[in-house]
Amino acid sequence: MDAIRTSLDIKEYPDTEVQKNRVLTLEEWQEKWVERKITFHQEQGHQLLKKYLDTFLKGESGLRVFFPLCGKAVEMKWFADRGHSVVGVEISELGIREFFMEQNLTYSEEPITEIPGAKVFKSSLGNISLYCCSLFDLPRANIGKFDRIWDRGALVAINPGDRKRYADIMLSLMRKGVQYLLSVLSYDPTKHGGPPFYVSDAEIEKLFGSVCSHQCLEKVDVFEERHRSWGIDHLVEKLYLLTEK
Numbered sequence: 721m722d723a724i725r726t727s728l729d730i731k732e733y734p735d736t737e738v739q740k741n742r743v744l745t746l747e748e749w750q751e752k753w754v755e756r757k758i759t760f761h762q763e764q765g766h767q768l769l770k771k772y773l774d775t776f777l778k779g780e781s782g783l784r785v786f787f788p789l790c791g792k793a794v795e796m797k798w799f800a801d802r803g804h805s806v807v808g809v810e811i812s813e814l815g816i817r818e819f820f821m822e823q824n825l826t827y828s829e830e831p832i833t834e835i836p837g838a839k840v841f842k843s844s845l846g847n848i849s850l851y852c853c854s855l856f857d858l859p860r861a862n863i864g865k866f867d868r869i870w871d872r873g874a875l876v877a878i879n880p881g882d883r884k885r886y887a888d889i890m891l892s893l894m895r896k897g898v899q900y901l902l903s904v905l906s907y908d909p910t911k912h913g914g915p916p917f918y919v920s921d922a923e924i925e926k927l928f929g930s931v932c933s934h935q936c937l938e939k940v941d942v943f944e945e946r947h948r949s950w951g952i953d954h955l956v957e958k959l960y961l962l963t964e965k
């Protein structure tokens with residue numbers, strides 16, 4: 721118990737500069753899908769989101785929910801099944817097709833006229849639209865604003881040098897009254913290069929603080945034996961709720 725408490729009470733790491741020049745290209749992400757290096761995917765969905773889902777939805781209906789860097793997150797189906805509409809963006813076409821196939825959803829695909837070479841995949845019911853392009857190109861497609869944002873494996877996957885651009889896009893997608901759930905990871909960034917990249921509390925304030933307040937809802941020890949190969953011996957997930965000031 722003491723060991724668990726110690727790891728969860730871990731303070732912020734001072735050295736957040738150490739990962740700042742790390743870059744993964746879009747092609748490298750696409751290769752991860754081809755080579756099945758997708759241990760980030762959670763087949764059962766995200767347990768903290770499951771726990772906070774009702775609080776997050778606040779009993780509201782017909783919400784627009786945004787999934788940045790969505791992969792094939794099964795949580796997209798949770799929202800759709802509750803009557804909300806989901807928009808995701810993901811660079812891997814393979815990931816998007818796997819989502820629809822694994823969730824037994826029929827879909828259609830069409831080009832995104834504003835983004836040459838990009839496509840949008842839509843469920844036949846029209847309640848899930850997944851844009852296959854870079855998040856940084858997405859604003860050109862004018863996808864509107866959102867009531868909820870579920871950010872897991874997204875800010876932590878963005879190259880640290882692109883975080884400000886990323887946050888500015890998120891801020892531009894927020895509808896009044898938005899609730900933004902953000903999952904980040906805490907570990908010693910001098911031991912592992914990322915991704916996932918370490919995101920400190922101060923960084924969240926720097927990126928979103930002009931518009932949003934943030935509160936940490938929960939910290940969970942998510943360390944598994946496989947993480948030893950990253951050179952770390954503890955890993956804590958932190959779930960934040962961001963709301964407009």
Ligand SMILES: C[S@@+](CC[C@H](N)C(=O)[O-])C[C@H]1O[C@@H](n2cnc3c(N)ncnc32)[C@H](O)[C@@H]1O
Nearest residue numbers: 749760761789790791810811854855872873877
């Ligand atoms: C760590 S995974 C997380 C996926 C998903 N959110 C989940 O929780 O399973 C990050 C995903 O972002 C995609 N990706 C990385 N950079 C991207 C970008 N600039 N635009 C769109 N997708 C991107 C990758 O292909 C990968 O599927």
